[in-house]
Amino acid sequence: MTKEVLVAGKSSTGKTLIALALAARAREAGRRVSYFKPIGERSYPFQEAFSVDPDAILMKEHLSLPFEPEVINPIVRTRASYDEFLKTGREALLSRIRECHDHVSKGYDIVIIEGAKAPYDLLHVGLSAPEIARELGAEVILVVAFDDFDVIDEILWSREFFEAHGAESVNVVLTIVPPMLKHSVEEEIGPLLETHGMRLMGMLVQHKELLAPSIRDIREVLEGKMILGEDRLDVPITEFMVGSMAPENALKWFRRAKDKAVITSGDRADVCLAALETDTNLLILTGGIGPDVRTVARARETSTAIMVTDKDTFATSQLVDGLVGSIRPEDHQKIATIERIVGESVDFSVLEL
Secondary structure, eight states: OOEEEEEEEOTTSSHHHHHHHHHHHHHHTTOOEEEEOSEEEOOGGGTTTOSSOHHHHHHHHHTTOOSOHHHHSOEEEOTTHHHHHHHHOHHHHHHHHHHHHHHHHTTOSEEEEEOOSSTTTTGGGTOSHHHHHHHHTOEEEEEEEOSSTTHHHHHHHHHHHHHHTTOOOEEEEEEEEOGGGHHHIIIIIHHHHHHTTOEEEEEEEOOHHHHOOBHHHHHHHHTOEEEEOGGGTTOBOOEEEEOOSOHHHHHHHHTTOSSEEEEEETTOHHHHHHHTTSSEEEEEEETTOOOOHHHHHHHHHHTOEEEEOSSOHHHHHHHHHTTTTOOOTTOHHHHHHHHHHHHHHBOGGGGOO
């Protein structure tokens, strides 16, 4: 009998990281692993080539699945989806999901089902994460970004939500856990979750590099031109900062983050030079305005990459924010790191693979 595991959670919490590590662990145990994303969304870098969620492309190639992308990800949300889904109706949507699920599960020992942007997405047509888990008979891994104790209430609410919609088994993985909260999670949060019928499978203490896009990813989405740093395209960017402040405030602001990219206009040499006095991996110059000679000279000294894009600062910020947590099939080193770190941090044995 095929085992079904639904990985649910909000955007940028690390659902795909968990899916990759779970797949690796199951394959190590000799299991045949498939993947299914019933409801997905397109993201900018993939829009021209594919009409499906990029996670479906990633897992299709990573697991060498023989199915068409549209079978792995049968329903793709757009801005007009709310009305479209209401008109189509739950039964027709569910029929499509079931049909494709039958294809991707046949002949496999385990199917990893990745949820939509949030567990409650598509509740209006009866296809939220717990409802899909119930329909497909899946156990649930709830992935939650635990940056503060306030999240406990969200987790307990999620348990009530899943239970109310028929999903009985809910396991929890906490991600982006601040190091100072690690002990409290182990000693207090784990036992608390158990009293509410949930198992804490593990936690990922802040590993920003797992969610960080590379300079190569950024160049692609911004259609950017490299002025410096062609040899640094695989360097990760863990944070983005917009440099629009007065120069006297810039240095203090930029010192708050490491391994960052600073987004500013090429004519703001004062901001560029301030950024280069701090731990900056990349300058993104917007509006098609290139750097002045002082910026280039200092960037060479600090081995900082410089990219120019024709997009404005606002559009640039929106696009790069969408890259956080994205993984591409060719990111072999990043995938191997994810499998190792997550595999060491999460106890998948509770799923009885």
